[in-house]
Structure formats: C-alpha cells, structure tokens
Amino acid sequence: MKQSVNVFKMRGLSVNASRTEDGKIELSAAGILEFAARPFLSVANKHLKAEKPALVTASAVYPSAWLPPIPSPAFKRLVKDEIGISFGKYVPETVSIEVTRKFNPNAESYAKKNPMRNAGHVDFDNPYLSVDPPADLICKAIDEALDMGAVVITFTEGDPLLNENIVEYVRYVDKSKAVVMAYTWGLDFDLEKAKQLQKAGLQTLLVSIYSTNPAVHDQKRGIPGAYDKAIAAIRFGLEAGLLVTMATHLDGAKVGEMEGLWKLAGELGVHEFSIWESVPTLDGESRMNDSQRKVINDFYRKVNAVDDGTPRIFSNTIFEGEMFGAMAGRRWLHVTTEGDMQPDPYIPLSYGNINEVPMKTAWKRMRKEPELREKRDAHVLYDPNYLQKVRKANDWDFRIPKK
Numbered sequence: 001m002k003q004s005v006n007v008f009k010m011r012g013l014s015v016n017a018s019r020t021e022d023g024k025i026e027l028s029a030a031g032i033l034e035f036a037a038r039p040f041l042s043v044a045n046k047h048l049k050a051e052k053p054a055l056v057t058a059s060a061v062y063p064s065a066w067l068p069p070i071p072s073p074a075f076k077r078l079v080k081d082e083i084g085i086s087f088g089k090y091v092p093e094t095v096s097i098e099v100t101r102k103f104n105p106n107a108e109s110y111a112k113k114n115p116m117r118n119a120g121h122v123d124f125d126n127p128y129l130s131v132d133p134p135a136d137l138i139c140k141a142i143d144e145a146l147d148m149g150a151v152v153i154t155f156t157e158g159d160p161l162l163n164e165n166i167v168e169y170v171r172y173v174d175k176s177k178a179v180v181m182a183y184t185w186g187l188d189f190d191l192e193k194a195k196q197l198q199k200a201g202l203q204t205l206l207v208s209i210y211s212t213n214p215a216v217h218d219q220k221r222g223i224p225g226a227y228d229k230a231i232a233a234i235r236f237g238l239e240a241g242l243l244v245t246m247a248t249h250l251d252g253a254k255v256g257e258m259e260g261l262w263k264l265a266g267e268l269g270v271h272e273f274s275i276w277e278s279v280p281t282l283d284g285e286s287r288m289n290d291s292q293r294k295v296i297n298d299f300y301r302k303v304n305a306v307d308d309g310t311p312r313i314f315s316n317t318i319f320e321g322e323m324f325g326a327m328a329g330r331r332w333l334h335v336t337t338e339g340d341m342q343p344d345p346y347i348p349l350s351y352g353n354i355n356e357v358p359m360k361t362a363w364k365r366m367r368k369e370p371e372l373r374e375k376r377d378a379h380v381l382y383d384p385n386y387l388q389k390v391r392k393a394n395d396w397d398f399r400i401p402k403k
Helices: 034-050 073-086 105-113 135-148 166-172 191-200 214-221 226-239 252-268 290-304 316-323 359-367 384-393
Strands: 004-010 013-019 025-030 094-098 152-156 179-184 204-208 243-250 272-277 312-315 332-335
Touching: 004 073, 013 034, 025 034, 034 073, 094 135, 135 152, 135 166, 135 359, 152 166, 166 179, 166 191, 191 226, 204 226, 214 226, 226 243, 226 252, 243 252, 252 272, 252 290, 272 290, 272 316, 290 312, 290 316, 312 316, 332 359
Parallel strands: 094 152, 094 332, 152 179, 179 204, 204 243, 243 272, 272 312
Antiparallel strands: 004 013, 013 025
C-alpha cells in the first residue's frame, strides 16, 4: 500500500488511510462532514494501532479475515455504511446465508418444527441426500443484501461447501460491493475446489475446529474422520492462496482450551484464530460469565499486541462488545435455507421469508424491535424481554417451569 491513499470520498468528506512510522494503518477524515465519520474512525484507529493485522500485502492491509481489506471498494462501502449509521440509518453490513441442508443443524431443527415448509427437503436418515435451497432463493438473497449495503456476504451453517453450486454463488457476488467468506467442516473439500473458490473471488475460508482432540471433534460432528478433514481443508485453503481463519465456539467449560486451539492454529499457519462466544440457550442458560469472558479478552489483547508471525485473534466478545456492540439486527441479518430472515444464525425468530417479502421489509421489522435498536455489549438473548419473544415464537413456554 502507498504511504497515503484515499479510501472514501463524497461531497464534504474525504477519508484517507496512511502508514504510521511503525507500519500500522491510520485512518483520517477531512471536510465539513468529518464529524459523521468520527465515531467509526475512532473505534477503527484504536484497534488498528493496538493490534496486528491478519495479512499485509503490497497493495492492501487485511485488519481481520472478517473485514474488507484497506483499501478496497468494499471497504469504501463500509465507510459509507458507518457514516449512515452515525445518523441512525442502520444497514445489514454482514449478511450470512445458509446454502445447504446437508449436515446443517439449524436447517434440521427448522424442518422438524415446520414440516409443511420442509416438504421432504431434509432427509434425516441420510443428510448427504438432502435437497439444497433453489438457486434463485440464494441469488435473490445476495442481490437484496448488496442493494441494502452489505459489505460481507458469508455462506454459513453446517458445511456450505457441500452445495454443488457454491463456486457459482461465490462468483455471483459483486466483489466491487462485498467480500465473500465461507465456512466449511472440510467434509467434501480438496485443493482443486479451494483453487476454484479462490478464482471465483472467495476472500476468506473459515474452517471450524471444535477441539484439538480428534476424537472429541469427531464426536461433536457425529462424523468419523471429521477432524482430519478439517485440518486438510485448512492446508488446501492456504495452498490455494485464500485468507484462512480457524474458527471455534467457546462456552465457559471450553475457555481453558482456548490457548491450545490458538497454538494449533499457529502450527497450521492460518492467518487468524476466530473465537465465537456461545450464546444463551432458549431456556435462559448462560454459557459464559464475566470472569471467563475476561480471560478471552485478556488473551486477545496479549496475542494481538505482538506482531511475531503467530495468528491474530478475532473475538466477538471484543468486536460485538467494546467495538461496535452486538451485531444481530443492527449490522447483521441471516437467511436460512428456507428463506426465513433472522437477526443472526443463533436467534430462531423469523421477521419474514424472502420468498414472500423483500429483505428491506424484514430489516425494518427488526429495526422496530426495541431490544435490537439498543447498543449492547452482549448478545440480545441475554435480554429477558427478547428471550421471551423468541421462546413464544418457538413454542417454548410449555418447557419453562411455572413459578
């Protein structure tokens, strides 16, 4: 990247990115609308200064595998989105889309709850034979997400790379508007597919590793050899030139395994180790307390403060905590295999089906929810009022003991 480059420009506002003496990136704004960019730039610069990036190339810096590079057309759109947010105009900057019912726990749960809509698409006896959503549903979701301002399109849940059209879906996303990410368990993945995805424009491959113990990982997935497949997927992604992050979900019981998982990520040579905090259950059970969360945050700061060639850490306890607040329904929208639009993948509450209403309508419905409008440093399912709405929508009332 040049010493200074313009990353956003409009009447009354210009945002530049420049390198500091220690090689870090710093964003600055000028113009009569500089105040509108100040909230975003303040948060961004604090972390750009304190943390190592996921990757630095001759032409761009990737602060995280979860974000557009600086500079890039998608980052320009991100700045525009954040300026709008400073005036209260929230958009789904990240839209995650389920593209397969194969080994997709969310799709299976939804199908069992909605047998009329499932219409036989999920084969519980042989999940490999399950029918995937129609291509026009996926493309419609991508189109409407980009029209609304999305800068990150993520194919997620289960193993989306099992969808035979995944390369075409990646290619379909307009890269001048958004970067593309995809999860995988590595179940049906090889170097050739990795190269196809890279050529189609995939930025980030997210490989899910539950445990450093292969037997524990395999048991969690319910698939013999799942651990070895996931490790192979990481190596294929790196060889193909993709940005690769090793992702894991942590609850309180697993916090002690965090450092071991990070060391495994370093041995594999990934660009980033991503930690996702497990959200509360629908019966209100919290998966993590403040002291456990502090362990994650302290380790995050310790690792990211030193650019020593080890993988940086992404943690949603930081990103959705002190940085931008919980994303669900504020900066994030999720589309299920059936087309239902939710605030994120963890909230089983539909605000409309994309086959029936535009994404903008579902988003407006989310934005009317007082619990989703409020900036909070923890997931919205910690809010008892919102949790009760989700329980009612999922017929959970009968499971809650009466007091």
